[in-house]
Amino acid sequence: MFSLHNVEKRFGDLVAVAGIDLNVPVGTTLALIGASGSGKSTVLRLMLGLEQPDSGEVRFAGDPVTDQNIERIRQSVGYVIQEGGLFPHLSTRDNIALLARHQGWDHERQRQRIEQLCELTHFPSSGLARRPAQLSGGQRQRVALMRALMLDPEVLLMDEPLGALDPLIRFELQNELRDVFGRLNKTVVLVTHDLNEANFLASELVLMRDGGIEQRGDLDGLRNAPATDFVAHFLRAQHLMGDSDDDRGSN
Amino acid sequence: MGFAVAAALCGASSLALAEAEFVVGSKSFTESVVLAELARKAAERDGVELGHHRELGGSRILFEALKQGEIDVYPEYTGTLIHELLASTASEIRTHAEINHALEPLGLQALAPLGFENTYALGLKREKADELGLASISDLASHPALKFGFSSEFMDREDGWPGLSQRYGLAPDWVRGMDHDLAYRALESDEIHVLDLYSTDADIAYYNLTTLKDDRRFFPEYKAFFIVRSDLRTRSPKLMRALESLSGAVSEEAMVAMNARVKLDRESEANSAAAFLGMQNEAGGDTRFDRIVATTFDHLTLVAISLFAAIAVAIPLGIAAARLPGLGATVLAVTGVLQTLPSLALFVFMIPLFGIGAAPAIVALFLYSLLPIVRNTHAGLTGIDPALRDSAMALGLPPARRLAWIELPLASHSILAGIKTAAVINVGTATLAALIGAGGYGQPILTGIRLDDTSLILEGAVPAAVLALLAQSAFNQFERWLGWEISGD
Numbered sequence: 001m002f003s004l005h006n007v008e009k010r011f012g013d014l015v016a017v018a019g020i021d022l023n024v025p026v027g028t029t030l031a032l033i034g035a036s037g038s039g040k041s042t043v044l045r046l047m048l049g050l051e052q053p054d055s056g057e058v059r060f061a062g063d064p065v066t067d068q069n070i071e072r073i074r075q076s077v078g079y080v081i082q083e084g085g086l087f088p089h090l091s092t093r094d095n096i097a098l099l100a101r102h103q104g105w106d107h108e109r110q111r112q113r114i115e116q117l118c119e120l121t122h123f124p125s126s127g128l129a130r131r132p133a134q135l136s137g138g139q140r141q142r143v144a145l146m147r148a149l150m151l152d153p154e155v156l157l158m159d160e161p162l163g164a165l166d167p168l169i170r171f172e173l174q175n176e177l178r179d180v181f182g183r184l185n186k187t188v189v190l191v192t193h194d195l196n197e198a199n200f201l202a203s204e205l206v207l208m209r210d211g212g213i214e215q216r217g218d219l220d221g222l223r224n225a226p227a228t229d230f231v232a233h234f235l236r237a238q239h240l241m242g243d244s245d246d247d248r249g250s251n
Numbered sequence: 252m253g254f255a256v257a258a259a260l261c262g263a264s265s266l267a268l269a270e271a272e273f274v275v276g277s278k279s280f281t282e283s284v285v286l287a288e289l290a291r292k293a294a295e296r297d298g299v300e301l302g303h304h305r306e307l308g309g310s311r312i313l314f315e316a317l318k319q320g321e322i323d324v325y326p327e328y329t330g331t332l333i334h335e336l337l338a339s340t341a342s343e344i345r346t347h348a349e350i351n352h353a354l355e356p357l358g359l360q361a362l363a364p365l366g367f368e369n370t371y372a373l374g375l376k377r378e379k380a381d382e383l384g385l386a387s388i389s390d391l392a393s394h395p396a397l398k399f400g401f402s403s404e405f406m407d408r409e410d411g412w413p414g415l416s417q418r419y420g421l422a423p424d425w426v427r428g429m430d431h432d433l434a435y436r437a438l439e440s441d442e443i444h445v446l447d448l449y450s451t452d453a454d455i456a457y458y459n460l461t462t463l464k465d466d467r468r469f470f471p472e473y474k475a476f477f478i479v480r481s482d483l484r485t486r487s488p489k490l491m492r493a494l495e496s497l498s499g500a501v502s503e504e505a506m507v508a509m510n511a512r513v514k515l516d517r518e519s520e521a522n523s524a525a526a527f528l529g530m531q532n533e534a535g536g537d538t539r540f541d542r543i544v545a546t547t548f549d550h551l552t553l554v555a556i557s558l559f560a561a562i563a564v565a566i567p568l569g570i571a572a573a574r575l576p577g578l579g580a581t582v583l584a585v586t587g588v589l590q591t592l593p594s595l596a597l598f599v600f601m602i603p604l605f606g607i608g609a610a611p612a613i614v615a616l617f618l619y620s621l622l623p624i625v626r627n628t629h630a631g632l633t634g635i636d637p638a639l640r641d642s643a644m645a646l647g648l649p650p651a652r653r654l655a656w657i658e659l660p661l662a663s664h665s666i667l668a669g670i671k672t673a674a675v676i677n678v679g680t681a682t683l684a685a686l687i688g689a690g691g692y693g694q695p696i697l698t699g700i701r702l703d704d705t706s707l708i709l710e711g712a713v714p715a716a717v718l719a720l721l722a723q724s725a726f727n728q729f730e731r732w733l734g735w736e737i738s739g740d
Contacts, residue, residue, distance in 0.1 A: 045641075048644075048645050049644075050641050050644060050645060070647075071647045071648075071649060072647070073647070074644070074645055074646065074647030075646070075647035077645075077647075079642070079645040079646075081638060081641075081642065083638060085638050085639060085641065085642030085645075086642075087639060087642070087643070087657055087660075087661070088639075088661070089660045089661060089663075098646060098648070098656065099646050099647065099648070102648055102652055147646075
């Protein structure tokens with residue numbers, strides 16, 4: 001769906017993304033993991049055209065991303081960020097319906113779709129009239145997910161979607177997200193620094209370091225055959241070397 | 252664009268003047284207003300309607316307005332004309348014929364003198380003069396501790412303080428420029444001891460002053476006369492005859508009496524002039540309520556037009572400034588410089604471009620209102636949380652929709668605060684617009700200061716303060732109605 005070809009992105013002297021190739025096939029759930037500053041969020045932003053590559057090329061469904069097609073691409077991609085990125089001046093309902101409104105959906109169609117999404121994300125419809133500031137952190141992320149899914153996009157890009165939540169809510173939402181991913185069968189790229197979460201939600205992991213890709217594979221692959229010392233070190237640091245995620249079951 | 256709006260709508264506030272084909276102007280002191288009324292009543296007697304642009308802010312403003320054709324006639328004095336308005340003329344001017352020779356290329360003409368002279372003089376309280384034994388200006392040299400308060404014009408003019416102090420060798424410890432009418436108040440409370448005055452001032456008797464003899468004959472002569480546009484003779488021979496009928500007809504005693512009727516007896520300038528001409532008093536006269544309604548209308552017109560024009564221009568400018576950082580720096584710098592110009596100076600700068608009256612005032616107020624709105628629009632837009640801006644982009648909304656649905660609403664508090672600031676400043680600054688003939692609440696304030704009439708000052712000052720408060724609370728109300736507040740979690 002998305003592919004990066006020898007993409008480099010610098011911010012001043014800092015190399016955020018160091019000439020990487022990355023292919024995200026249709027239907028995969030891919031997690032970008034790594035320490036903060038490793039370039040994983042920048043990869044998402046490059047895919048959405050929020051950053052322009054200094055060299056190399058980003059493609060969507062085989063076509064190079066350009067100024068001309070970027071809006072259409074963005075509309076077929078759902079994007080969720082850490083604090084939700086909800087607009088404080090709009091009600092929950094208006095936040096969710098924004099893009100549908102732009103595309104001229106009639107009121108009834110909007111209402112039905114939002115009802116579906118509430119069911120999918122376990123969001124109480126009584127909260128639709130509220131402003132984002134009146135919602136809990138977990139509910140805000142549900143709303144952000146609904147907004148991302150409103151037009152039923154082919155791809156979901158999620159940048160630390162659960163990063164700001166306390167552990168209990170985070171655990172609950174991890175389960176729900178996996179449920180949603182499983183039901184909708186979308187292409188997903190998830191950025192997280194939490195290996196446990198990445199493994200739980202994604203079928204493939206991409207470990208990044210200093211803007212480069214250290215290793216790509218599933219958790220077993222990384223664990224059993226770490227490509228570099230860093231991979232081994234990273235896994236050990238996350239307490240997963242030799243241990244397992246059995247309490248959650250693995251995919 | 253604001254200029255066009257201002258120019259198109261400027262007629263609104265000078266309704267009364269718009270009806271009159273010919274207009275007389277006056278400076279903001281009593282004698283000038285009385286003489287203009289004298290011209291108006293004399294014209295009325297001969298069946299010509301003459302409008303009156305009252306109490307404009309200085310000789311230069313009147314002179315420019317006359318050259319521009321904004322007014323057709325105003326009362327002037329030989330000394331002022333020769334030493335101030337024609338000071339740049341190469342040849343020395345002494346006689347009336349020489350004055351007219353200098354005025355001719357400007358399309359202006361001085362009519363024959365009215366008959367009295369109103370020269371500068373220095374005065375102080377009679378008891379103080381007696382106590383110190385002062386009779387002439389040269390006596391002042393031995394009393395450097397006396398405090399001198401002079402009208403600002405007198406402070407600057409070569410025929411005023413600079414030349415006078417040199418001629419008499421005066422070097423007092425304390426000299427300040429101040430409004431002439433306020434100087435009388437300062438004299439009353441002994442904050443100053445010596446002031447400049449005009450020899451026909453009713454105040455000389457009112458405040459019981461001694462005038463000091465100009466024993467070294469420094470002050471030039473200040474004969475009063477009407478100065479007109481040369482084309483007036485062909486445009487209205489009748490009006491010209493009415494004005495010329497006043498030449499040589501006003502003695503010094505008559506002028507002092509007319510001034511005293513206004514200043515001391517609280518009669519209107521119109522009635523004082525009418526009495527001199529043996530005409531009936533004007534019927535009725537406006538009640539205080541009528542006047543407040545009229546000044547409110549003028550003031551609101553000035554504020555509303557300039558503010559709306561500023562909003563229409565400043566918000567797009569602010570948006571452009573936020574979008575293009577290079578342009579932004581320039582726009583903020585230019586509007587910032589405009590803001591630092593003293594408001595009276597800005598008003599006066601507008602006269603060569605827009606004449607006198609509401610138009611230049613509206614343009615000046617418009618320029619003043621730009622900065623707060625541009626700056627707050629810029630700050631509001633650039634201050635939006637980058638995560639929200641990215642979210643709007645990532646949704647795939649086109650730029651115009653992002654601006655309308657997301658960015659402007661998020662910046663609306665800041666923008667509204669800018670508009671509120673502009674409105675409140677505007678209401679206050681518009682009181683100065685009376686100095687260039689735009690009317691509004693500044694008019695009763697000016698007249699009140701001139702006539703030493705506190706109730707008249709309050710008639711302008713109180714509504715101006717109330718209007719500023721109303722504007723403020725209206726905006727607060729609007730903000731609340733607009734709804735959302737950024738509250739913490």
